[in-house]
Amino acid sequence: MNGASSFLNRVLLPRLAVLLAAVLGVLYLMTNADAPLDYAQSRDLIGRVKQLDAQWDTEILKARIAVARNYDPLVKPPQDMHKLLQTFTIEPPHQAAEAWKDRRETLAQALAEKTRLVEQFKSHNAILRNSLAFLPTAEDDIQHQLNTLQDQDKLMLQDMSNDIYDLLLSTLEFAQTTTDERTHSIELGLNEVAIDAQRLPPSFKEPIEILLNHVKLILREQPKVNALVEEIDAVPVSESLDAITDQLNQDQQQTERLNQRHHLYLLVFSALLLVLLLYLASRLIRSYAEINRVNDALQAANSHLEQRVEKRTHELREAQSALMANARQAGMAEIATNVLHNVGNVLNSVNISAELVARKLRTSKAQGLARAVAMINEHRHDLGEFITVDERGKLLPGYLNQLAEAIAAEQQSMSDELTQLSKSVDHIKDIVSTQQSYAGVATMEEPLHIHELLEDALRMNAGALTRHNVTVVRQYDEVPRVMADKHRLLLILINLISNAKQAMANLSDRPREIILQVRAVEEDATLHISVKDDGEGILPENMTRIFAHGFTTRKDGHGFGLHSCALAAVEMQGRLTAHSDGPGKGAVFTLELPLKTAVGVS
Structure with missing residues (x-):
């Protein structure tokens, strides 16, 4: 009996609470709180169109009795009416779609007929x-x-x-x-x-x-x-506008009735969830009291042991305190700043991918599936007749086919974004792992295509490059597959591309352009990868400090990126250099690495 009660408290009740919370979330999403405002704005728009139609009629009568001899006032009202009607984009309920189509067609025909008669x-x-x-x-x-x-x-x-x-x-x-x-x-x-x-x-x-x-x-x-x-x-223009207003009122009443039903369901499920949470809270309080009793006993048993250990470790603590304070402060600051800076660069790509996936989920075509299923449920007793005879039912199979294709396309798009997101997250993990390897573990080299690694770095900076209208020019020589530390090299490339983009942030008199160049120098067996920008350039007095820890020329900079890149280049037995002809003439950063060809690796 106690086992069954424990299983109920630990497994079933929490799952039931999660289920109720999910139902509440679905019901909340189904409520359309913005619908009354949309309908009010639509009625106001139709009223303005009616005023323009009345103004049009007045101008026609003025021209008829020669009060106004200029025909320009006869041109502006219909133009304004068409502009307003183009902004009339309220989405009607599915069951009223045909009625809305007829009313809009009637209004369009009336306006066309009236325009033709006015021209005559x-x-x-x-x-x-x-x-x-x-x-x-x-x-x-x-x-x-x-x-x-x-x-x-x-x-x-x-x-x-x-x-x-x-x-x-x-x-x-x-x-x-x-x-x-x-x-x-x-x-x-x-x-x-x-x-x-x-x-x-x-x-x-x-x-x-x-x-x-x-x-x-x-x-x-x-x-x-x-x-x-x-x-x-x-010509029945005013009557057509009145019919649209009546249809708006009917749709609003139907939407309000549906929202009231959803609110009632929300209230019922909220009450159930509240009762369940109160019960779980009471069980949690009793469990907390039992845990406190056990903890008191453990603390009493440990107090004597702690006193004995404290005596033996007191001298060691005093000896280590000064060393740990200095070493920990310096080492952790260096590691934390490097890791946070490099992770921050990759997080820009993560944020962009996550935002795209979230946007696709908010606008997903899967919402149409609920409406189709609701229509099938309404006719579950005469589904065959509904699909073969009813006009709406005949459209259902085709609609489901189109919906399936749309959902498949959405899934493929989100899968691609999640793949990119996974790559960025893996790179973040590798950044942390690589930083841990700085303690003395040898560099992990693997066969790489330099061109593909540059494209990965560009993809991780794609959002920022697009926002700043930066064009990337690729000048890649044919380079064989090489052996190198993938994640250290990717870290350097991401930082250099990001810095080049930021150097052109205030550029307005010419296009923003980054040139990526890859060359293999056979004479000294080195691989040269350069990133060139046309931005603010570097002062001559700053060339000797450009890779120093903490040095930066930007107000919001930290001076960690180029420093960590220079260290990573040294770890790979290479070097990172910078060149600039002066302020306003851009800069080029070149990474030189030993050219180690990957032999026998497919």
Whole structure:
């Protein structure tokens, strides 16, 4: 019985607590706290689009009654409406996707139709307004010419003048209120003026003919403009926007109901987890009391032994205290600074890989699998019919295939990043192991491709190089496979590339470029690896101190990197040198190592 109780307390209850915590986490992630804000912003956007549509209608009426003669205000509202609608990117619930598609298509068609009608309106209205504006000028010219006829019948001229005035008055009234009666009146006036013009000299017929042509044009264009205004007013843009607003309200209500259900589940599981934690806490308190009792007994037994040991070790402690204080402070400082600096360089690559993996997990397509499974669960009793008959069900197999491909691609991408992350972590471990080997263990050499090792160092600095827009130029000679300490060499290359990037941080007048060069010098059997930058350069007085421990020219520098690189080069029977032509002319660091060809190693 005691064994079963112990198993329950030690194994089952902790696992149950972890399970409840995982369920709470899943429920929390399923709640959509930002949805109400998204819906409110979307409704505000639709309201602004409706205001622009009303402004558009107002500008059309102004152009219709000639309050505004410039058509530019008719162009800006639809452009602003399209820009706003392009930012309308709310993701609808899956079950409302078709409804959203229909509403958006209806709105797009309405806007396209209204734009087409407005373009026709602008064309016809421009012709109409030009003719209306011309009428008073034409009438004044004709009246002036009629007054110059001294030898004609005064009564006939008076009738002619009255007929033209009546025709113009009827035309202007027709432009304000278009009716069949006014149309008939204008046609009679046209006939009367045409008859009167027959009695005038030929030189007077051309201006009268121009006037009559403008009146006929007004008689033809005014009904078209009126009809276009009515058609524009009938386009259901406002109704389509109202339908989208209604759909937003429905989706928000559905989302709020779903969130309320998730919150209820959160409350229930939180209560269960709280009860379980309280029980575990009570068991922990009892266990802690038992441990204290045992510890008291052990302390009593050890106290006598400690007193005896203390007597025998007191003299040794006093003798070692001064030595340990000095040696420990100096040695640990040297080791810690070197290790921390080198590990910090590699951690930049670790952070970038971890951030990429986390970002891919946050945006994973696997969330769509839950929705597909929920749809299958809803139709588990009629799944075959749902997949073969229902429109949504027909799409499900194809969707699952696409989802599987997307998840596979995500997994491959994350696998690649985790591989890079694993390489960086392994390098951190090797840095620590290599530092431990400084106590006197021989250098561990292995066959290496120098080109591949340089590419590894570039990958570990890839994030920083990309952020600083640094271009890498590779000048690799054909070099055979060599024997060298991989991790010491990688440590040096990472530091040199990082320093070259930092040396060009303030460079703005020319491109940032790093040149990597690999040469095998056969005469003295040495391998030369150089890293050249075009950055701030090195002062002549600093060339002799560049590799000293603690020396740095950067405000945030520590002076550990180049010092540790120089020591690592010496450990590999090589040397690290620096050269610069002066401030602002860049620098080149060259690592020279013995050229040990890896013979017989595949």
